Amino acid sequence: MLTVKQVAFCMLLALPVIAALICETCDGESCSEPDRWVQLLCSGETRYCYRLVDQGDQVYRRGCTALNCTMMPGISVGSTCNVCDSDKCNGRKPIRQTSAGGGDVWGSTGSTLDLLSSVILCILPVLFVQ
Numbered sequence: 001m002l003t004v005k006q007v008a009f010c011m012l013l014a015l016p017v018i019a020a021l022i023c024e025t026c027d028g029e030s031c032s033e034p035d036r037w038v039q040l041l042c043s044g045e046t047r048y049c050y051r052l053v054d055q056g057d058q059v060y061r062r063g064c065t066a067l068n069c070t071m072m073p074g075i076s077v078g079s080t081c082n083v084c085d086s087d088k089c090n091g092r093k094p095i096r097q098t099s100a101g102g103g104d105v106w107g108s109t110g111s112t113l114d115l116l117s118s119v120i121l122c123i124l125p126v127l128f129v130q
Contacts, residue, residue, distance in 0.1 A: 020042055023063055024062045025038045026063075038070070049085070050069065
């Protein structure tokens, strides 16, 4: 039988998976065909899902990023960058557009950091109570 401490420890080990962000990914022509998008479980340092839109309002890339739009390298002149912070949020159209290189955040339903903090705060007392 597992002790409470062992269960709590196992839950702490699972937190990076629980808190990982899932983003839609595509590149080029596949971005116009949702059935060709790939859902990616992003790495732990990822904070955002992003989508890049060209001057013709066509999405040309979606994916995971740890950077805000203003810090992302390789954004074409005239392109718009949007970031969001909830699972698969970059598969939806933003409510409003920004100017080139802007960092419009849309579809935010809460941060994975909030979930992570809550779980840790619930588990830590169990680990240290004798």
